[in-house]
Amino acid sequence: MPEPGAPLIVLGAGTPWDGVPGTDRRMAAELLRHARVLWVDPAFSVVTRHGLRQGTARRFGPSLDEPEPGLIRLRPVAPPLHTRRRVRPATRAVLRAQIDHALRRLGERPYAVIDSRMGRMLSGWEPGVRRILYGTDDFVGGAELMGGDPDEVRRDERASLDDADLVLAVSPTLADRWRGLGARDVRLLPNGVSPLPVAAPRESTLPRPVAGVVGQLSERIDITFLEALADADISLLLVGPRDPRWAPGRFEELVARPHVRWTDRQPYESLPGWFAQMDVGVTPYARSAFNRASFPLKTLEYLAAGLPAVSTDLPATRWLDTDLITIADGPAAFVDAVRRAAVPRPELVAARRAFAAGHSWQARGEVLAAALGLVPSRTEETPTWQS
Known part of the structure; x- marks a missing residue:
């Protein structure tokens, strides 16, 4: 005040x-x-x-x-x-x-x-x-x-x-x-990023590993990367509203798969509970001038939740200059990066949270x-x- x-x-x-x-x-x-x-x-x-x-x-x-x-x-x-x-x-x-x-x-x-x-x-x-x-x-x-x-x-x-x-x-x-x-x-x-409370682990109905996306689902996201993850039997948890103009037909087919869940819009206060169901947070942004000039909120939110983060190559991610975020371009490389990041490393949870706290x-x-x-x-x- x-x-x-x-x-x-x-x-x-x-x-x-x-x-x-x-x-x-x-x-x-x-x-x-x-x-x-x-x-x-x-x-x-x-x-x-x-x-x-x-x-x-x-x-x-x-x-x-x-x-x-x-x-x-x-x-x-x-x-x-x-x-x-x-x-x-x-x-x-x-x-x-x-x-x-x-x-x-x-x-x-x-x-x-x-x-x-x-x-x-x-x-x-x-x-x-x-x-x-x-x-x-x-x-x-x-x-x-x-x-x-x-x-x-x-x-x-x-x-x-x-x-x-x-x-x-x-x-x-x-x-x-x-x-x-x-x-x-x-x-x-x-x-x-805002500090995120640690949520109690919640059992997910999705098979592990689970890659999560938080935020608006729109043309900023390259759905090819999400499809590649699903094709590789990596579960997807999509938390956020969807722009109906984005990927018509392809999006409906994606979320119809048994190991993909879309929650639609959720209150910000509920995010810790959703993060607790993820193994990796992903930022699969498409190549565009708009995205190159952006600074994705979601990547820092993943780290604030203690999650490993995987992102396509963005100048803002390079600016953060940390090996706590894995940068991967191309669907195949992205899938490989998510698989590696999904291997539990409890010793890095505190480091991820501490890094995010420095960017509050x-x-x-x-x-x-x-x-x-x-x-x-x-x-x-x-x-x-x-x-």
Whole structure:
């Protein structure tokens, strides 16, 4: 909980506060140690059934509430067809007006504005307000995957980089690309991991060994690797929601096998129990620009659970620089790596957990707080916001 009088940070989030917790929500939770946060949900159209179902459009206007101390949530509304190219400038103007109205209600001037969704929300702030672009993914590389227009997102990226005082990138690849585009003050801020309690061993109905995947099942994953594991009589436990556009037909055939289980979406609190049923955690990401610029949360989560981790070759995994993660490319090599990793090595469990603890969200949050001047850096005696 932030102290009274702590600075206020506006955070444009990529997902609703009550959605699946992602990078932006976890960093917001860490920022609450040092600041108050005005969390801005993605806007929804006033005529969408989704918004009406959530009860957020009953007044056909934005709502403001405080789901936890120090965290104020703004649920904005947008005009109809708000994602269309011709309507998007009006959408941005309407969103900014709602943020300004929320700030007036709070009687506050923000200390900083963080845009974590490439929403062009960094322009037009008064002097002294820090403007931060937080790249939690390669938005350009993932535009088509997320149903966007790559050229339009590229223009958003250029405008956002020009407006930002500080640019935070989730991976070395993304940081290097943004430096190459001339962005000023680009810093690496990788994803982290939350401590996971040790779950009591739970008997699995799947034959051993069991390879597990946690997280969204989408085009980011190369289903060929999962099929190869199943073909090699390695059981699969798939924990997470599936994008229906991903591998139609092939996915249904995969999960129909007797030694493959798909749980669909599960609450985060239940993960330790699922991890306890796995012998190996796998990150079988496909070769794509989007994945090369990503920083998979799941790999660190496997280590935090004490599991061996096997991943396809990703720059972020190379950056972690640990032999606790086995890198394997190609289905055959991946299968061999999973078989070797599945051999129990109890002496490595503590080392895996300790490594993950060094990459905790709290540690990442302290890096962000120092970059924002909320806490002293090694060369500062007082936080910037107090000076």
